Amino acid sequence: MKSELDIFREFLKKKGMRYTPEREIIIKEIFSIHDHFDVDSLYISMRKKEARVSKASIYRLIPLLIEANLIEEVFFDRGQMYYEHIYGHEHHCHLRCVNCKQILEFNDPRLKEIERDLADKFNYKILRHKLEVMGLCQKCQDEQE
Amino acid sequence: MKSELDIFREFLKKKGMRYTPEREIIIKEIFSIHDHFDVDSLYISMRKKEARVSKASIYRLIPLLIEANLIEEVFFDRGQMYYEHIYGHEHHCHLRCVNCKQILEFNDPRLKEIERDLADKFNYKILRHKLEVMGLCQKCQDEQE
DNA sequence: GTATCTGCAAACCCTTTGCAATAAG
DNA sequence: CTTATTGCAAAGGGTTTGCAGATAC
Numbered sequence: 135m136k137s138e139l140d141i142f143r144e145f146l147k148k149k150g151m152r153y154t155p156e157r158e159i160i161i162k163e164i165f166s167i168h169d170h171f172d173v174d175s176l177y178i179s180m181r182k183k184e185a186r187v188s189k190a191s192i193y194r195l196i197p198l199l200i201e202a203n204l205i206e207e208v209f210f211d212r213g214q215m216y217y218e219h220i221y222g223h224e225h226h227c228h229l230r231c232v233n234c235k236q237i238l239e240f241n242d243p244r245l246k247e248i249e250r251d252l253a254d255k256f257n258y259k260i261l262r263h264k265l266e267v268m269g270l271c272q273k274c275q276d277e278q279e
Numbered sequence: 280m281k282s283e284l285d286i287f288r289e290f291l292k293k294k295g296m297r298y299t300p301e302r303e304i305i306i307k308e309i310f311s312i313h314d315h316f317d318v319d320s321l322y323i324s325m326r327k328k329e330a331r332v333s334k335a336s337i338y339r340l341i342p343l344l345i346e347a348n349l350i351e352e353v354f355f356d357r358g359q360m361y362y363e364h365i366y367g368h369e370h371h372c373h374l375r376c377v378n379c380k381q382i383l384e385f386n387d388p389r390l391k392e393i394e395r396d397l398a399d400k401f402n403y404k405i406l407r408h409k410l411e412v413m414g415l416c417q418k419c420q421d422e423q424e
Numbered sequence: 425g426t427a428t429c430t431g432c433a434a435a436c437c438c439t440t441t442g443c444a445a446t447a448a449g
Numbered sequence: 450c451t452t453a454t455t456g457c458a459a460a461g462g463g464t465t466t467g468c469a470g471a472t473a474c
Contacts, residue, residue, distance in 0.1 A: 299428090
C-alpha cells in the first residue's frame with residue numbers, strides 16, 4: 135500500500151504543483167497524531183519539535199489534503215475546525231458525549247445502504263457522509279441524578 | 280400544541296431571563312423562514328422589514344434558542360454557521376450537492392435503529408444525530424463531463 | 425427599583441492574502 | 450530559468466464583548 139506521502143506526491147504532480155520539505159513535515163506530523171487536530175495545536179506541536187513551518191503554510195496545505203482525500207473535516211467547535219487523517223483507515227462516524235466531550239468512533243453498514251438509496255432516489259452521485267451522534271455517556275448520565 | 284413563542288417564554292422564565300420585543304421579532308422572523316439561514320441574511324431580511332434589531336442581539340439569542348431546542352446548527356460552510364428552526368417539524372437530514380450547494384432533506388428509519396444500537400453498545404443516552412451526505416446532483420454530474 | 429437586555433463599536437480570533445525572497449523541477 | 454511556494458505581517462470577516470442607556474418584571 136502506498137504511503138500518504140506517495141499519494142500526495144502523485145496528487146501534486148497531477149496538478150503541476152511542487153512537493154516541498156514543508157509540505158512533507160506537515161503531513162508527517164498530521165499522520166503521527168492519532169486524534170482529531172486543529173491548526174493551532176498542530177502548529178504548536180511542530181514548533182516544539184523544532185519543525186518550523188508557518189501557520190500560513192499549514193492553512194494553505196489543508197484544502198489540498200482534503201482534495202487528495204488524505205484528511206477530512208471532523209467538526210466545527212468554538213470557532214475552529216477540527217480535522218483527522220483518514221487515509222489508511224476505514225471510514226467511521228463519531229459518537230460524542232455533549233457533557234464531557236468524549237468521542238467514540240463507530241461504523242455501521244446501514245449508512246452505505248442509506249447512501250445507495252439516496253443515490254437512486256435523488257439521482258445523486260454520493261461522495262461521502264458525516265454522521266455525528268450526540269448523547270450522554272454512562273458516567274455523565276449517572277452524575278446528572 | 281404550544282407555539283414557539285410560548286415555549287421560549289417558559290424557557291426564559293425558568294432561567295430568570297426576560298421576554299423582550301427584540302427576542303420576539305427575531306424568533307418570529309426565524310420561524311417565518313422556511314429554509315436554512317445564517318445570522319447575516321437574517322439580519323438583512325429583518326432590516327428590510329423595518330424590524331430593527333442589532334446583530335449582537337441575534338448572536339446573543341441563538342445559543343438560547345438552541346438550548347431551548349427551537350433551532351439547530353445545520354452546517355458550517357465558508358466561515359459561517361447555518362441554522363434551521365426545528366420546533367414543530369419532524370427531524371430530517373441533509374443531502375448536499377458540493378458543487379451547486381443544492382440542499383435536499385430526507386429522513387430514514389435506519390438512523391433510529393443505529394441510535395438504538397449505539398445506546399446499547401456504548402451505554403449512551405442518545406440525544407440527537409446529525410447526518411450530512413455530500414455528493415453531486417444530476418445536473419452537476421452532467422456538467423462535469 | 426433592580427437586574428437584565430439592547431445597540432453600538434471595538435475587540436477577538438481563526439483564516440486568508442499580498443508581497444518579496446526562495447527553491448522545486 | 451520559470452513558476453510555485455514560503456514566511457511574514459497585515460487584512461478579512463464572522464462572532465463576541467464592554468459599556469452606558471433603556472426596559473422587563
